[in-house]
Amino acid sequence: MDIDQVKSQFPIFRQKTPTGKDLIYLDNAATSQKPQSVIDAITNYYSKEYSTVGRGAYWPANVNTVKINQVRSKVKNFLNAQSEKEIVFTAGATDGINKIARSFLAPKLKSGDVIMISQVEHHANLIPWQELCKAYGTELLVIPVLESGHLDYEWIQKNLSDRVKLLAVSACSNVLGIKNDIKRITAMAELSRTPVLVDAAQVLSHNRVDVQEWNCDFLVFSAHKMFGPTGVGVVYGKQDLLNEMKPFNYGGGIVKEVTFMATNYQDIPHKHEAGTPNIAGVLGLGAAIEFVEQLSQNETENYLEELTNYALSSLKTINGLKIMGGEQDKTPVISFTIDGIHPHDISTFLNEEGICVRAGHHCAQPLLQRFEIPASVRVSFAIYNTKSDIDKLVMALLKTQAFFS
Amino acid sequence: MNERLKSLYQTVILQKSREDKYVGKLNDFSLEFRAYNPMCGDQFDLQILIEDNSFKCLKYSGSGCSISRASAAVLCEHLQGVELDTVRQKVELFLELVDADSDKQPEELTDDENLLAFAAAREFPERKTCADLSWKELLNQLDTLNQS
Numbered sequence: 039m040d041i042d043q044v045k046s047q048f049p050i051f052r053q054k055t056p057t058g059k060d061l062i063y064l065d066n067a068a069t070s071q072k073p074q075s076v077i078d079a080i081t082n083y084y085s086k087e088y089s090t091v092g093r094g095a096y097w098p099a100n101v102n103t104v105k106i107n108q109v110r111s112k113v114k115n116f117l118n119a120q121s122e123k124e125i126v127f128t129a130g131a132t133d134g135i136n137k138i139a140r141s142f143l144a145p146k147l148k149s150g151d152v153i154m155i156s157q158v159e160h161h162a163n164l165i166p167w168q169e170l171c172k173a174y175g176t177e178l179l180v181i182p183v184l185e186s187g188h189l190d191y192e193w194i195q196k197n198l199s200d201r202v203k204l205l206a207v208s209a210c211s212n213v214l215g216i217k218n219d220i221k222r223i224t225a226m227a228e229l230s231r232t233p234v235l236v237d238a239a240q241v242l243s244h245n246r247v248d249v250q251e252w253n254c255d256f257l258v259f260s261a262h263k264m265f266g267p268t269g270v271g272v273v274y275g276k277q278d279l280l281n282e283m284k285p286f287n288y289g290g291g292i293v294k295e296v297t298f299m300a301t302n303y304q305d306i307p308h309k310h311e312a313g314t315p316n317i318a319g320v321l322g323l324g325a326a327i328e329f330v331e332q333l334s335q336n337e338t339e340n341y342l343e344e345l346t347n348y349a350l351s352s353l354k355t356i357n358g359l360k361i362m363g364g365e366q367d368k369t370p371v372i373s374f375t376i377d378g379i380h381p382h383d384i385s386t387f388l389n390e391e392g393i394c395v396r397a398g399h400h401c402a403q404p405l406l407q408r409f410e411i412p413a414s415v416r417v418s419f420a421i422y423n424t425k426s427d428i429d430k431l432v433m434a435l436l437k438t439q440a441f442f443s
Numbered sequence: 444m445n446e447r448l449k450s451l452y453q454t455v456i457l458q459k460s461r462e463d464k465y466v467g468k469l470n471d472f473s474l475e476f477r478a479y480n481p482m483c484g485d486q487f488d489l490q491i492l493i494e495d496n497s498f499k500c501l502k503y504s505g506s507g508c509s510i511s512r513a514s515a516a517v518l519c520e521h522l523q524g525v526e527l528d529t530v531r532q533k534v535e536l537f538l539e540l541v542d543a544d545s546d547k548q549p550e551e552l553t554d555d556e557n558l559l560a561f562a563a564a565r566e567f568p569e570r571k572t573c574a575d576l577s578w579k580e581l582l583n584q585l586d587t588l589n590q591s
Contacts (some may be wrong), residue, residue, distance in 0.1 A: 057445070382483055382508035383452075386570060390448055398483040406484070412506045413484045441452070442509075 039337045047073040047329075052443040054243040058394025062427045067212050067371050067418035068396055069262045070243055072322075076266055080318045091317055092291060092308075101116070102317060109324035110307070116327050117257065117274055118248040124280065126307040127320055130271035131239040132162040134258035135206070137286040137310070138168040138235060142256075142279065143204050148296070149175035152202045154232070156189055157408055158211035161401045163237045168204060174411070183408060187216035189361025194223060198230045208237040209247070212415060213400045215346075215371025217241070222251045231281065237270075239263050243420055244342050244370055246335050249274055261319065265420075266326030270319030273310070280306040287312040318339035338421055342370045345419050348427045356435055362409055370419035376435070379442045381415045381439035387438040393431055450563040451570065452509070455556060460509035465519035467502045474588075476556060478505075478515070478580035480572055485511045487577055489518075497526045497577045503577065510564070510573035517557050518577050534582050 045051055047353035048071045052232045055061050063071055089099040091106050113125045128134040145152070153167045157180050169179045178195040179197055182190045189207075198205070205227050210217040220236055238247055249257055256279070260271040275283075285292055285303055289312035294302040303309045331340075346368055353359055358377030376384065381397035388395055397417040399406045408412065417431065473493035479486045485507030492500040501519035521537075522530060539545045540552050542566040549562035564574035 057447075125571075380506075380508035382485075382573065383510070386451070386567065387448065390445055403484070412486070442457075 039334065039341055041341070041422065041424055044333070045424075047075070048422055049074055049077070049229050055392040057392060059390075062391075062393040062423075062430055064417040064419065064423065064427065064431065065394045065396050066147075066243065066414060066420040066423075067215075067240060067263070067400075067423075069268070070265050070420050071266070071422065073265055073325075073329050075321045075329055076325040079321045080122065080267060082360055083318050083321050090314055090427065102321075105324070106315070106317065106320055108342065109327075110321050112324055112327045113272055115272075116247075116331070117272075118250050119274055120250065120324050121277065123277055123306045124249075124274055126273040126275065126286070126310045127315055128258070128271045128273050128286075128357065129269055129316065130260040130262070131237060131258045134256075134271055134273040135163055135235070136166045136368060137273065138256055138258070138275075140169055141283045141286050141310075142233075142275075144170055144174070145284065146203060147174040148175050150201065151176045152179050152199075153177070154179045154194075154202050154205040156207050157183040158187070158189070158214060158216075158218075158402065158405050159206070159208055160212050160237065160239070161403070162239075163206050163208055163235075164404070167204075176203075180404075183211075183214075186366065187211060187214035187411075188367065189218055189223075191219065191222060191226075197297055198226055198232060200230050200232075202227075202230060202232045204235060206235040206237070208239070209241040209245075209289055210369050210371075211363075211402075211405070212240050212371065213373050213402045213405055213414070215369045215373070215418070216363050217245075217275070217367040219367075220252045220254060225353065228253070240371070240426045241369065243330070255279055255420070261323040261326055264326055265329050267319045267322035270316045270323050272323075277306065280310065283310070285312060286310040289313050290351075291315075333421060341421065342419060345423060345425065345428070346370045347371070348425055349419070352428055353435075356432065356439065358439070359435070362411070362414060370423075371416065372418070373414040373416045375414050376413060376439060379438060381413045381441070384415050384435070384438055387441070388431070388434050391430065391434040393427075395431075447566060451567055453560045453563070455560040456513040457509060457565060459513035459516040459520075462516055465502055465516050466504060466519075468504060469502050472500075472502075474584060476580055476584050478577040480507075480576055482572065483508075485576060487511070487515050489515065489577060489581070491522075493527065495525060496528075498522045498530060499524070507574050507576070510561075510570055511576050514561060514574050515577040517561070518581065519554075521558065531582070531585050534578055534585065535560070537561070537578050538575055538582070541571055543568060543571070548585065 046255040078171045091103045110122045110125050224234045235256040236254045238259045257274040262268040292312045361372040385397035398413050469490040472490040474491040485529035487503050489503045503515040543565040561574045564575045
């Protein structure tokens, strides 16, 4: 794979940072940079073809309506869903989880029911469920994570029952980078007839997802972590579940017939997309999927695996550097601490070298509590990162360490 | 190491962040509060003994970066023995010192080198919350004290 050619599609890397350095962007688990094609899709819409969708029988509204439908179809193929009806556009993964919590789960809950999540969840896949538990007297059960970063699958087996009304789990930890075995989880959950929601926000920039193979009931993701724009994402849901649910929001665009007495709603997915959608965002998402699909999936996965292994072995040469979790089932996300230097101080020093890393708790405070760490440094890679980026990271870390010693 | 970093990580800040003179818990205290930055997880518990209308003794415990630790240490040092009437003025001066929007130069505000070291936070807006974490929470506590 020609990484220089791939990287050249991202205009941000053509400039220097305010400290005069090349930008080394290692915070891809938070959000990824945007290729020109995504930026063009958005600017083209606003500058040349701006209109609403689904409501106007004129140019350019009809053009955009077709394009939005095409993106829905792209997402369907991207996730290997059965139908476009299973694809609902949202404002992002967080929005999707909140909507499923409110429209799907809340109306079913009663005291004594259980919601199961895992210890590695991002706050987005924890707090909506915690709030439901508070409101409905439901119990929140948390799947423990082992020192290796893997979930305790035997614990899941023991604790799943028909009391568990939903199991919500991420496809991989945004801190440890360890993938969860979703197929194994859905197989177990099927026995207790527990629906499974997968937070796939972290995986789609580097791994392909097949919702039919995973057999999950819901899956959410955000475009911005896979080279697309912010403020747009997707809920995938099995058709019977999306049909059964009340609309995520109420308003225009989702109705068949409205009187002051009653309203009939459109079929899925439109029933769940009230209001004028984030059209530019959806078009940008379409371009992001095209970008990901133009890269060979095998080559992308192999390249990022090689890069991650190189980073792991390079980082381990630094005295006092401790990596959180193990190395099996690792995605391109590495969290670590260095003895005697706070992650924020490390981040400030790296920033001066043009290196962007994340320092803190990464929106996963309970996970850091589990590992008894107040904060860590996280580096996460995307297809435009290189071994040279990692060499510069290690050099900068050694300089930082020398300063603080 | 570049000049910008040198200005932020001055010797005084590194020394104060490692000094344990004010680290710990008081057996007897009049005021106890937590300064917490939810964005990064830095967290300090501060305890203050008020006697004879002044801050008699101050201690802090917890974890954070070198800037936030040094800042908590300097808060304890700077306010020890200070009369209640003048505490607010000193806290507000520190907050102005680290505020890039202030129209005063740091040197116009103080000649105390331990305090001036934190003025570099004006150049690092992302680190201002580290520099003023404990001080801002103390100001909140003073407001609560006044109301009660």
